[in-house]
Amino acid sequence: MVRQVEPAGRPSLVLLAVTGPSQWLMAFVGPLGVLLRKTYFLTLxxxxxxxxxxxxxxxxxxxxVQVIPRETVGELISDVKLGASWSSFRLRFPGSGRRVRLNVSHHSRTELDRFLSTVARKG
Known part of the structure; x- marks a missing residue:
């Protein structure tokens, strides 16, 4: 799907994130919680x-959802919270004031660290 949107871009990593207030809270909701959340795939x-x-x-x-120029992504990320089980950050989509909280499992922590260090604001 990425090649269709951006034929010249070479993917270097894919970060899997899910929406929702807290994954601990979603655990109490059970299988219904899986249906209520949205999954995002961020391909760098x-x-x-x-x-x-x-x-x-x-x-x-x-x-x-969106194609964001790599040099502007760092400006759109806020509220980064790194945890042992779950980490989260907020991403504001360009052209809208909407900020989405994205939760990342510890299984994807290596990808999250690489993603954040790559798109970090310089200066």
Whole structure:
């Protein structure tokens, strides 16, 4: 899907994140919580971050959300909280005031660290 949107960009990592207030809270909701959350796939390429969404149950990207130029992504990230089990950050999509809280499992912590260090604001 990334090649269709950005043929010249080479993907270097994919970060899997889910929405929701807290994954601990979602655990109490049970299987219904999986259906209520949205999954985001952030693909870092040589020129941009391609954001796709999908259902919490499917595990596959289904819809293109946004293509963000790589040099501007750092300005759109805030409230980074790194945890042992779950980490989170907020991403503001360009063209809207909407900020989405994205939760990242400890299983993807290496990708999160690489993603954040790559798109970090310089200066």
């Amino acid at each position: 390429t040589t020129t941009s971050v391609v954001v796709h969404s999908g259902s919490g149950a499917g595990g596959q990207p289904t819809k293109l």
